Amino acid sequence: MPLIHDMDRQAAVDLLHRLVTVGVEFKLDDQVTRKRLTPQDIRDLLVTELPEQSTGVHDVAQELVDVVLPLCNNEASPRFLGFGHTGADVSALAAGLLALFAQQNLINQSFAAPSATFTEIAVIRWLRDLIGYPNLPVNEVRTVWDVGGVTTYGGTGSNTTAMLLARENIAPGTMHTGVANAERMHIVVPAGIGHYSVKSALEWIGCGGRIIEVPTRGYRYDLHQLEKTLTERRDEIMSVVAYTGDSRTHTVENLRAVHDIARAVRPEIWLHADACWGLMCAFTPELAGKLDGITAFDSVTVDPHKVMDIPYAMSALLVRDPASLRLVSSYSDLIMQEDFAFGQVTPFIGTKEWSSVKLWAMMRAHGRAGLAEMMQRRLITTRTFSGLVDDNPRLLRLNNPDMTAVVFVYLPTGHDPQRPDVDRINDVSHRIHARLLEEGRWHFHQFSIPDDTGRISQGATLRPLRFMGNNGRITEGHMRDALAYVTGLGRAMENA
Ligand SMILES: Cc1ncc(COP(=O)(O)O)c(C=O)c1O
Structure with missing residues (x-):
């Protein structure tokens, strides 16, 4: 069966070539994900019995492309803003x-x-x-x-x-x-x-x-x-x-x-x-x-x-x-x-x-000069994002970025800096994040963290959102759109 020497040489090359093309298209896609299903639905779709009969090599590849890949998250998408693990360096992919x-x-x-x-x-x-x-x-x-x-x-x-x-x-x-x-x-x-x-x-x-x-x-x-x-x-x-x-x-x-x-x-x-x-x-x-x-x-x-x-x-x-x-x-x-x-x-x-x-x-491929240039671009992206957060009265930045991470919260209407309602801030933030995950249109990371800079309430445990400026595809337009979306969600959540 389909060991490489059993196949027609050109057919093997064509198959591999086709999947490389699919992979490149996947990376270049703007979407975080093409298809969202619940974990249970994905389980029921993919956790199947070992088939008795063999499946042709082309059919297996097609199944991966049609069924599995559309459910994958694309960390190279310019809408995936929580991490920067793009895996998109061409030399690295080739190697x-x-x-x-x-x-x-x-x-x-x-x-x-x-x-x-x-x-x-x-x-x-x-x-x-x-x-x-x-x-x-x-x-x-x-x-x-x-x-x-x-x-x-x-x-x-x-x-x-x-x-x-x-x-x-x-x-x-x-x-x-x-x-x-x-x-x-x-x-x-x-x-x-x-x-x-x-x-x-x-x-x-x-x-x-x-x-x-x-x-x-x-x-x-x-x-x-x-x-x-x-x-x-x-x-x-x-x-x-x-x-x-x-x-x-x-x-x-x-x-x-x-x-x-x-x-x-x-x-x-x-x-x-x-x-x-x-x-x-x-x-x-x-x-x-x-x-x-x-x-x-x-x-x-x-x-x-x-x-x-x-x-x-x-x-x-x-x-x-x-x-x-x-x-x-x-x-x-x-x-x-x-x-x-x-x-x-x-x-x-x-x-x-x-x-x-x-x-x-x-x-x-990059050399020292290329690494420096890459990092400078990331810093510009990060500073632009920080500026957009700072200019938005509904958002509050919690850290002074040493590198490319910007941690921020949505401030519900009526937020009083003298008497912050930490539970409400965390609840809205948590619900914004849950909705982002559910929809898969944008991605920010979320975690709990002590308020160590005292920007809301010194020492309180917060559940902020996190942006990272590493992905070279993120433009100012993406950042503006994502923040408009988050603030829109925040408004909807606080009234829900
Ligand atoms: C500071 C730090 N150390 C270690 C790790 C673990 O790295 P890995 O997931 O590659 O095992 C992480 C992952 O986020 C991290 O942030």
Whole structure:
């Protein structure tokens, strides 16, 4: 049946070519989605029994195009305003296609990924270079332990590897002996704005969800409280996590200060910067200063699939001292004991696809100048959106964007800044978002967040909307239309 060598060569090329065309049209579509159904309806449509008889390869492709794809969300649509994961970089798409065919496995170099291993090493070194970690001269890169990082399937995977490193750093050998004293394995995170992945990581690696939440101000650690907590609980803490762009407002932590405080209290504390979003600051000299201090952190997570327009999934954990990855290495005669077998340094991952080639192609194609230009465009979009929010008396912006995230709420009629009705604001905002999701015409993100800038009521939990200016297709017209739509919905919801 339809293995590639069983088909007529031209028929195979035509089929693949047709799906590439469909894919390009999908990406260029203006709509967030072509068809909306309830989850139950989609379940009933797609969760079917395995057919007894074979279905022709063309029919399967047609079913995907006609039935499945119209229900997919298009994050490259200029109406998808909540994230910027467009996956629309052409070089990355092309490289990703080739990687599908090439079927390389990054677990081993010699027989599974002879060249892919080295494009992956190049990408890791480019990422290190962007954030300011030094690289060894190429001729001194003799093993995977000289590279200074690993790629993973996402920020969650990278953060989990970082927490594993923190654990081994504070209690060497725990990999082999198991956790003996989890009370030494707390991590410090900022209250209310952290990403669940670090807490889950602790749970997954046997430390229990031992997080210590420190109060924040303006979506960064309250440094006085940080110092107090670290001093009081000094011997219980294995790591401090700093968000270099938190998940919600993308505010960049005061990295230098966090570093100085933590190192002064206890030099062995593993300092981890989650720069899933913050990698964007490295693209342009205008924002690079925000990363000041990051190179003194022991590890840094970056998530190119979030901020570089490359298709999923591609993240990396970078480490200050490349040899530190020995702490979490695996040895097995099923992984080649060869110098460049990445399988030795990627906890939780065995077989690994050549995802990094998408980033390799994107970064080759853009170069530093292209990345800077891309980021400048994003900043202009973000500033335009912020301005539109600020000019609209029915909307209130909650953050001062460090990068491209603008967090805002709709203010119901009669809103009194002296006596804000937080429940009503949240209720209307929640209903606006529910309607947006239901209709699928526009998309903003939503979450709960403490009002850390006090623009409504200091410390209250808010449910705002979030815009991101990353998608290069967003025009001022889209932004104006989307905000007019949101305010229209707000008016309708508050009267409903
Ligand atoms: C700050 C931060 N860290 C980690 C993650 C997890 O990334 P992923 O979904 O790629 O695993 C996210 C995702 O939104 C994030 O915002």
